[in-house]
Amino acid sequence: MRSCGFQWSLSQLSDDFSPAHEGLHAAVRRSYGTPRRATGNEVGNSLGALLRFPRLVRVKGQLGELEDAVMTRVWRWNRPVTVREVLEDLQRERSIAYTTVMTVMDKVHQKGWLRRELEGRAFRYSPVSTRADYAATLMREAWARSDSPQEAVVSFVAMMSPQQREAFDSALRTIEVRESASGEK
CATH class of the missing domain: 1.10.10.10 (Winged helix-like DNA-binding domain superfamily/Winged helix DNA-binding domain)
Structure with a gap:
C-alpha cells in the first residue's frame, strides 16, 4: 500500500457524496488505502482534491x-x-x-x-502549443470532471495565493477587454 503523505476522508473529497463519486473514491482507496479523518479544510471538494493531490487521478494527456x-x-x-x-x-x-x-x-x-x-x-x-496552453488544458479537463463547476471554481480560487489571485483577476480583465473590443459576451 502506497502512502502519499496526507490525510483525507471520503466525505471531504466531495461535499455531497453520491454514487457518481464512488469510482473516484474506489480508485483512491485502491491506491492509497482506507481513508483517515483529515483535520481542518485539507481537501475541499473533488476538484480541490484533484488540484491539490494530482496523483489521485491522472488527467488524460497529463505529462509525467x-x-x-x-x-x-x-x-x-x-x-x-x-x-x-x-x-x-x-x-x-x-x-x-x-x-x-x-x-x-x-x-x-x-x-x-x-x-x-x-x-x-x-x-x-x-x-504544438505553449506551457500556458498545457496548464489551461489540464485545468479545463479537471473542471470537466467536476459535478459542480461553480463550486469547483470557488474552491480553486480559494486555494490561490494572493499573487495567483492577482494574476487571475488580471486575466479576467484581459478577457473582458477582448470581448468588449470584439463585441462578444
Missing part, C-alpha cells in the same frame, strides 16, 4: 515527471529540437539513456504535445 522535464526544455528553447539535444541537456542533471529520451519524446508526441518532422535520419520535435 520526465515528460515534463523534456517539455520544459522544448518550450524554453521554442525551436525544433532533436532527441540528442534534449538528452545532452538532461544529462547535466541526471544519468539518462538516449533510448529513454527517445521513448519519452515519442510518448509526448503521441499525447499530442509535440509535432515531429523527419530531417535526415532523425526527427526534429517542436511544441
Whole structure:
C-alpha cells in the first residue's frame, strides 16, 4: 500500500457524496488505502482534491515527471529540437539513456504535445502549443470532471495565493477587454 503523505476522508473529497463519486473514491482507496479523518479544510471538494493531490487521478494527456522535464526544455528553447539535444541537456542533471529520451519524446508526441518532422535520419520535435496552453488544458479537463463547476471554481480560487489571485483577476480583465473590443459576451 502506497502512502502519499496526507490525510483525507471520503466525505471531504466531495461535499455531497453520491454514487457518481464512488469510482473516484474506489480508485483512491485502491491506491492509497482506507481513508483517515483529515483535520481542518485539507481537501475541499473533488476538484480541490484533484488540484491539490494530482496523483489521485491522472488527467488524460497529463505529462509525467520526465515528460515534463523534456517539455520544459522544448518550450524554453521554442525551436525544433532533436532527441540528442534534449538528452545532452538532461544529462547535466541526471544519468539518462538516449533510448529513454527517445521513448519519452515519442510518448509526448503521441499525447499530442509535440509535432515531429523527419530531417535526415532523425526527427526534429517542436511544441504544438505553449506551457500556458498545457496548464489551461489540464485545468479545463479537471473542471470537466467536476459535478459542480461553480463550486469547483470557488474552491480553486480559494486555494490561490494572493499573487495567483492577482494574476487571475488580471486575466479576467484581459478577457473582458477582448470581448468588449470584439463585441462578444
